[in-house]
Every structure is written in C-alpha cells, then in structure tokens.
Amino acid sequence: MTIRASEPLGKFAPENINDHILHVIFELAAELWVVKRRLSEIEGSAVANGIIASPDSVIRDESFAFDNSERDAFVERIFGSLKDIGSKLDNQ
Amino acid sequence: MANQTSNVTMPKKSGPTGRGYIGTMAAMSSFDDESYLDFIEGLRMFALRSMNPSSAKALQEEISAGRIKSENPSIAETQTVADPIPVIGIRNRLLHSTQGLNWSRILDSYGKNREALEQELTDTEKDGPGTLRWSPNFVYPEYFTAIPYHRQPGSYHADPLAGHVYHYGTKVFHGGSNDKDEAKIQRIALLPEPEDGVVNKFLDIACAIGSATVAAKLRWPRAEVHGVELAGPLVRYAHMRATRLKSEVHFSQQLAENLDFADNTFDLIYMSTLLHEMPLTEGRTAVREAKRVLRPGGILVINDMVQATKPLNIWSDYDRYFDHRFNNEPYAYNYVHSNLDSFLAEEFSAIESAIEGKTSTWMCTK
Numbered sequence: 001m002t003i004r005a006s007e008p009l010g011k012f013a014p015e016n017i018n019d020h021i022l023h024v025i026f027e028l029a030a031e032l033w034v035v036k037r038r039l040s041e042i043e044g045s046a047v048a049n050g051i052i053a054s055p056d057s058v059i060r061d062e063s064f065a066f067d068n069s070e071r072d073a074f075v076e077r078i079f080g081s082l083k084d085i086g087s088k089l090d091n092q
Numbered sequence: 093m094a095n096q097t098s099n100v101t102m103p104k105k106s107g108p109t110g111r112g113y114i115g116t117m118a119a120m121s122s123f124d125d126e127s128y129l130d131f132i133e134g135l136r137m138f139a140l141r142s143m144n145p146s147s148a149k150a151l152q153e154e155i156s157a158g159r160i161k162s163e164n165p166s167i168a169e170t171q172t173v174a175d176p177i178p179v180i181g182i183r184n185r186l187l188h189s190t191q192g193l194n195w196s197r198i199l200d201s202y203g204k205n206r207e208a209l210e211q212e213l214t215d216t217e218k219d220g221p222g223t224l225r226w227s228p229n230f231v232y233p234e235y236f237t238a239i240p241y242h243r244q245p246g247s248y249h250a251d252p253l254a255g256h257v258y259h260y261g262t263k264v265f266h267g268g269s270n271d272k273d274e275a276k277i278q279r280i281a282l283l284p285e286p287e288d289g290v291v292n293k294f295l296d297i298a299c300a301i302g303s304a305t306v307a308a309k310l311r312w313p314r315a316e317v318h319g320v321e322l323a324g325p326l327v328r329y330a331h332m333r334a335t336r337l338k339s340e341v342h343f344s345q346q347l348a349e350n351l352d353f354a355d356n357t358f359d360l361i362y363m364s365t366l367l368h369e370m371p372l373t374e375g376r377t378a379v380r381e382a383k384r385v386l387r388p389g390g391i392l393v394i395n396d397m398v399q400a401t402k403p404l405n406i407w408s409d410y411d412r413y414f415d416h417r418f419n420n421e422p423y424a425y426n427y428v429h430s431n432l433d434s435f436l437a438e439e440f441s442a443i444e445s446a447i448e449g450k451t452s453t454w455m456c457t458k
Contacts (some may be wrong), residue, residue: 012316018180022185022186023185025192026135026189029135030131030132030135031128033127033128033130033131033134034124034127034128037130038123041123043425046290068134068268070268072134072137073150074134075131075135075137075138076138076142079138082143082179082182083142083145084179085146085178086150086153086177086178086179087151087154087177087178087179088147
C-alpha cells in the first residue's frame with residue numbers, strides 16, 4: 001500500500017527551474033499537437049476510404065482537419081489556468 | 093478591395109518542398125512540421141489574447157496599490173514591479189519560447205529542402221513580369237548586421253533562405269491572417285491618394301518579402317510599382333514570389349537612407365514598420381530621403397509602432413521594452429520615445445495621423 005505524504009515542494013529544484021519547466025511543457029504540448037493532428041488526418045482518411053467505420057465513435061461531418069478554433073480551445077484547456085495566476089502565487 | 097485576394101491559384105501538391113503551398117508560401121517539408129508550427133501559432137495567440145490582458149490587469153493592480161507612484165515611471169522602475177509578477181513572468185516565457193520554437197522549426201523544415209528552395213530563387217532572378225536588382229556583395233550598415241532581428245537565425249541578410257523563413261515566421265506571428273496577403277491588401281486599400289488622384293509611380297520602402305508591394309500593384313494595376321529592401325535574401329524572395337503571382341513589380345536592394353531614384357519621382361510612398369528597426373538618426377535620414385524622391389503633392393504613408401504617450405501607458409511601455417530586452421528589437425524603444433510627430437510636422441506641409449491598436453499611421457503630404 002502506498003502511503004501518500006505531503007510533497008517537499010521547493011526542496012529539490014531551485015526556484016529558477018520554473019522557466020525551464022515551462023519551456024519543456026511548451027515543447028511537449030507542441031509534440032502532442034503533432035500527434036493529435038496527424039491522427040486526425042489518418043482517421044479521417046481511413047473513414048473516407050471505408051477502411052474503418054468510425055474510430056472511437058468520433059464522427060466528423062465535413063472535414064476531418066482541425067481548424068484554428070479547435071486548436072485554440074486545445075491550448076486554452078491546457079494553459080488557461082496560467083492566465084488566472086495574477087500577481088501573487090498561493091505560497092507567497 | 094477589402095475582399096480581394098491574389099488571383100493566382102497555387103497547384104495543390106508541388107513546389108520546392110513537394111507539399112504544395114499555404115497561401116503564397118511553400119508548405120513545410122513535412123506534415124508534422126506544419127502541425128508543430130500550427131500549435132506554436134495557437135500558443136502565441138493564447139499569449140496575446142489571454143495572457144496579455146491578464147498581465148496588463150495584474151500590473152494595473154500593483155499600480156493602483158501605489159507600487160508605482162509616477163505617471164511617467166522610468167522603465168527600470170516599471171521592471172522592478174512588473175518582472176516579479178507571476179502572470180507576467182509566464183507571459184514573458186511564453187512569448188520568448190514561442191518565438192524560439194517558431195524559428196528553429198521553420199529553419200529545420202525548410203532546411204530539409206534547402207537545395208531546391210535556393211535553386212528556385214536563382215532560377216527566377218531573370219524572370220518577369222517584374223524585375224530584380226540585387227548584389228551578393230552589397231555592404232550592409234553595421235546597425236543592421238549587429239543583431240539577428242527578432243532572433244531569426246542568420247537575421248535577414250546572412251542566410252539565403254531568410255525570405256522563406258521570414259515569410260513562414262510572420263505567418264505564425266500574425267496568426268495566419270496574411271497567408272494570401274489579405275492583411276496587406278486591406279492595408280493598401282486604406283492608403284490615401286494624392287489630391288490630384290494621380291498614382292503613376294508607387295514605392296514601397298523596406299518592402300521585406302513584397303506582400304504590400306504586390307498588393308499595391310493589384311490596387312493600381314497601371315502604375316509603375318517599386319519595392320526596395322535592404323536584405324538580399326528578402327528582396328530575392330520578394331521577386332520570386334511576385335513572379336509566381338505574375339505581378340509586375342520592380343524590386344531592388346537599396347538602403348532606405350540612400351535611394352537611387354531621382355528627386356520627385358513617386359506619387360505615393362509607403363514605409364511600413366521600418367523606423368522602429370533603425371537607430372533614430374538613420375530613421376530620420378530615411379524619412380528625408382523618402383521626401384526627396386516624393387513629388388510635390390505626393391504622399392508618404394508611414395505605418396509603425398504607436399509613439400509613447402504622456403501620461404505613459406505603463407503596460408505598453410513595459411511590453412515594448414520586453415521586445416528590446418528579449419526579442420532583438422534594439423532600436424524600437426528609443427523609436428517609440430522619439431516624438432516622431434514633431435519631426436514629421438517640421439518636414440512636411442501637411443500631416444494626418446491615426447491610431448489603430450498598436451499601430452500608428454502618418455499620412456505626410458509634400
């Protein structure tokens with residue numbers, strides 16, 4: 001059985017690591033988007049050619065390509081909380 | 093004019109990368125590269141649309157709390173308060189990272205087809221309907237080569253693919269709003285004509301990749317349209333792109349401070365986003381040089397960053413200085429504090445100006 005204890009936040013990584021971590025997150029998110037977009041193309045093509053009926057029951061009406069509003073919603077979902085941090089962090 | 097777009101249909105799958113075109117630019121070399129940059133574009137838009145307002149609000153709260161007392165604080169005083177604000181720090185990181193990721197992926201992707209892309213530039217140099225004048229031995233001023241503008245690797249002059257990279261980079265920078273020159277066509281549609289209505293000769297100074305220049309030819313198809321640009325790779329790209337669009341535009345590599353046109357040549361001159369990229373002295377010289385080649389009654393239209401106000405918009409001032417500090421815009425901050433209005437009023441017989449968002453337009457009649 002795993003015993004969950006409070007994390008020693010701020011103990012291991014120096015304060016200025018945050019910039020680096022954020023940079024890594026952006027990079028990871030970009031690569032994730034690459035995968036999502038490619039998968040969408042493949043799935044759409046597979047459906048259009050009758051190879052598969054409906055992957056994961058996702059059915060797109062006209063085009064299987066993402067548009068900007070879908071992308072922007074994706075970005076907002078992942079990073080949206082950052083804009084609400086404001087001028088103080090919780091531990092300040 | 094507002095809905096007009098370039099009238100050439102691009103082949104769907106062709107071009108130097110083998111993946112066709114996005115608007116008027118060659119597509120990335122792979123679908124993954126395109127997707128990656130699509131995401132970066134979205135992330136940048138998030139920074140601008142969501143993080144900027146939150147950051148400005150957070151700074152305003154600190155100002156309201158009395159942490160900045162002056163109406164016109166020094167940038168050092170503003171930084172002392174703004175830099176430690178978490179939401180602003182994250183915004184700064186977002187903008188800096190997206191810019192770096194943008195350039196590196198574009199360069200990597202076009203780099204996979206470098207030979208074909210460079211060959212296309214060479215193959216179209218003598219093609220028309222327009223013309224190109226440039227020299228591989230052009231001597232650039234030191235202020236221009238001192239830094240890679242906007243952190244673009246190799247800047248605008250050192251990499252033969254700088255025009256390609258710049259074009260795709262601005263696609264991401266502007267959120268895809270100019271893929272088919274739409275934004276430039278709209279901008280050119282708003283330009284005033286001289287009082288006598290004569291526009292026989294048009295000049296675009298610092299035309300970069302020639303989007304506005306081609307748009308001017310669309311608006312005034314009978315006019316002789318010229319575009320001058322300092323950076324060799326950009327002006328070569330401008331010519332190649334205009335050739336592909338079958339636009340009869342005459343491009344030449346020239347220093348804005350020292351044009352080779354005769355006095356009183358042009359009816360209308362357009363100078364967009366140049367002055368903030370130059371030291372003040374050279375910028376003033378460029379304006380006087382534009383005035384020299386403008387005919388009496390002709391109009392010089394300047395589009396550039398809004399000048400600083402008093403009392404200061406403290407967030408805008410901080411934002412501008414961020415570009416100075418972290419985005420290789422070494423001259424922009426001095427430019428916005430340079431009182432351009434007074435200078436133009438001394439040089440021209442009549443000035444009209446307007447502000448839209450972060451951009452000012454000055455219409456200067458000689």
